[in-house]
Amino acid sequence: METREKIIIIGGGFAGLQLAKTLNNKNKKVIVLDRVNHHMFQPLFYQVACGRIEPSNISFPFRKIFQQSRNTQFRLTDVKSIDHANNKVITNEAEFTYDKLIIATGCKTNFFGNKELESKAFGMKNTQEAISIRNHVLMTFEKLILEKSRSDDGNWNIVIVGSGPTGVELAGAFSEMKKEILPRDYPYMNFDHLEIILVSSTEKPLAVMSPEAQEKSEKYLKELGVKFLSGEVVTDYDGDKVYLKSGKDIPSNNVIWAAGVTGNVVDGFPFENLIRNRYIVDRYNKVKGYENIYAIGDIAYMETPKYPQGHPQVANVAINQAKNLGKNFLKKNKSEWVEYEYKDQGSLATIGKHRAVVDLPFIKFQGLFAWYFWMFLHLMLILSVRNKLAIFFNWMWSYFNKDSSLRLIIAPNKKNNTQQ
Numbered sequence: 001m002e003t004r005e006k007i008i009i010i011g012g013g014f015a016g017l018q019l020a021k022t023l024n025n026k027n028k029k030v031i032v033l034d035r036v037n038h039h040m041f042q043p044l045f046y047q048v049a050c051g052r053i054e055p056s057n058i059s060f061p062f063r064k065i066f067q068q069s070r071n072t073q074f075r076l077t078d079v080k081s082i083d084h085a086n087n088k089v090i091t092n093e094a095e096f097t098y099d100k101l102i103i104a105t106g107c108k109t110n111f112f113g114n115k116e117l118e119s120k121a122f123g124m125k126n127t128q129e130a131i132s133i134r135n136h137v138l139m140t141f142e143k144l145i146l147e148k149s150r151s152d153d154g155n156w157n158i159v160i161v162g163s164g165p166t167g168v169e170l171a172g173a174f175s176e177m178k179k180e181i182l183p184r185d186y187p188y189m190n191f192d193h194l195e196i197i198l199v200s201s202t203e204k205p206l207a208v209m210s211p212e213a214q215e216k217s218e219k220y221l222k223e224l225g226v227k228f229l230s231g232e233v234v235t236d237y238d239g240d241k242v243y244l245k246s247g248k249d250i251p252s253n254n255v256i257w258a259a260g261v262t263g264n265v266v267d268g269f270p271f272e273n274l275i276r277n278r279y280i281v282d283r284y285n286k287v288k289g290y291e292n293i294y295a296i297g298d299i300a301y302m303e304t305p306k307y308p309q310g311h312p313q314v315a316n317v318a319i320n321q322a323k324n325l326g327k328n329f330l331k332k333n334k335s336e337w338v339e340y341e342y343k344d345q346g347s348l349a350t351i352g353k354h355r356a357v358v359d360l361p362f363i364k365f366q367g368l369f370a371w372y373f374w375m376f377l378h379l380m381l382i383l384s385v386r387n388k389l390a391i392f393f394n395w396m397w398s399y400f401n402k403d404s405s406l407r408l409i410i411a412p413n414k415k416n417n418t419q420q
């Protein structure tokens with residue numbers, strides 16, 4: 001007879017994984033449910049998309065992570081709904097009962113209801129999508145070399161929508177690919193007319209960062225040859241052309257949508273429990289109206305005096321909410337529980353080699369030193385020594401050679417069971 005409290009965590013992202021780690025080998029039974037079998041380090045997806053690092057360097061199988069754990073189990077399953085009246089989580093394959101439930105399902109790309117955009121443009125919210133971008137962009141050049149006549153009609157342009165850190169980092173990396181790698185891989189093609197275009201609804205890139213970071217990142221993008229279209233809103237995309245609100249259009253077969261996210265909400269809660277598709281939680285991350293259901297990370301909406309509009313959807317918030325909640329769960333009395341508040345530790349973005357912008361609470365800096373700082377911090381955050389070394393090696397290799405050898409086009413192939 002199981003006497004330990006049973007805790008189900010939906011989602012093994014930054015928040016869910018940290019909570020499982022905080023509860024590791026404690027007197028609780030923990031089951032992590034995720035629709036993919038690995039934890040994903042999203043901040044480096046853009047390097048997978050540009051063929052700079054291997055997906056396996058930033059993806060960590062849950063079964064390996066929990067191999068040594070005495071109280072944590074993992075199940076690969078897509079959660080469909082929650083039956084809170086009966087304390088049950090429902091998936092296609094099974095049902096899981098719980099004493100406490102933690103929702104840590106994060107976000108998905110927000111196409112703002114535009115189905116055409118959703119079906120034709122690429123999001124970058126999981127490893128598979130990052131690999132799909134890499135495959136698609138590389139396939140564009142492979143097709144063009146066969147159909148030479150198309151190379152000047154603009155369809156090969158790479159258009160990135162959204163000038164937050166993800167959009168800016170992607171634009172920088174693709175423009176370096178254009179300069180340093182593509183001419184060597186495709187020596188008979190002229191890449192002068194290939195444009196890397198960053199479409200932004202704001203006047204400056206990195207609108208969430210300091211004015212210094214915005215100014216510098218705009219300058220860096222210009223130096224790299226990225227075409228920055230400010231104050232423009234994408235209204236549609238038909239697979240060949242991107243349509244802008246101003247009436248202009250841009251030819252492109254490669255459109256990456258980095259212009260917003262929305263919560264991965266699980267069915268089973270009334271509408272009143274949500275604000276902007278995030279579960280409303282109190283300062284202990286408890287979902288409004290429920291005694292034993294919690295939400296952490298991107299999917300949680302917590303108002304505090306310091307953050308009256310909710311916390312930013314960043315890894316730091318996810319990790320620290322999970323730590324705080326885990327520690328609270330381990331306290332003997334609820335009266336000892338500690339409220340969560342986010343201590344902003346700053347933000348940063350890199351724009352190609354040798355260029356980065358860093359805003360820390362006490363100092364802001366840009367340029368070469370910021371780039372080293374960015375690399376060091378990301379290496380430190382990556383799980384496992386093997387992956388740190390692999391990434392470090394790849395970075396050094398491409399630094400000195402201005403190249404990488406990670407441009408495989410590997411698309412999953414459905415097994416054909418039909419007997420021929």
Ligand SMILES: Cc1cc2nc3c(=O)[nH]c(=O)nc-3n(C[C@H](O)[C@H](O)[C@H](O)COP(=O)(O)OP(=O)(O)OC[C@H]3O[C@@H](n4cnc5c(N)ncnc54)[C@H](O)[C@@H]3O)c2cc1C
Pocket residue numbers: 010011012013014015016033034035036038039040042043044045046077078079080104105106107124125165166264266296297298299313314315316318
């Ligand atoms: C491209 C990109 C770059 C980023 N760069 C940075 C950065 O540089 N710095 C920074 O601080 N933040 C960055 N972020 C944001 C950061 O990644 C998120 O804030 C963080 O991942 C949130 O953690 P989370 O645990 O809430 O959600 P996630 O890490 O998204 O994890 C959610 C997990 O839930 C699983 N899941 C979802 N729905 C279900 C379901 N129904 N059933 C089962 N499993 C489910 C998913 O598979 C996933 O594993 C970036 C995000 C992206 C997409």
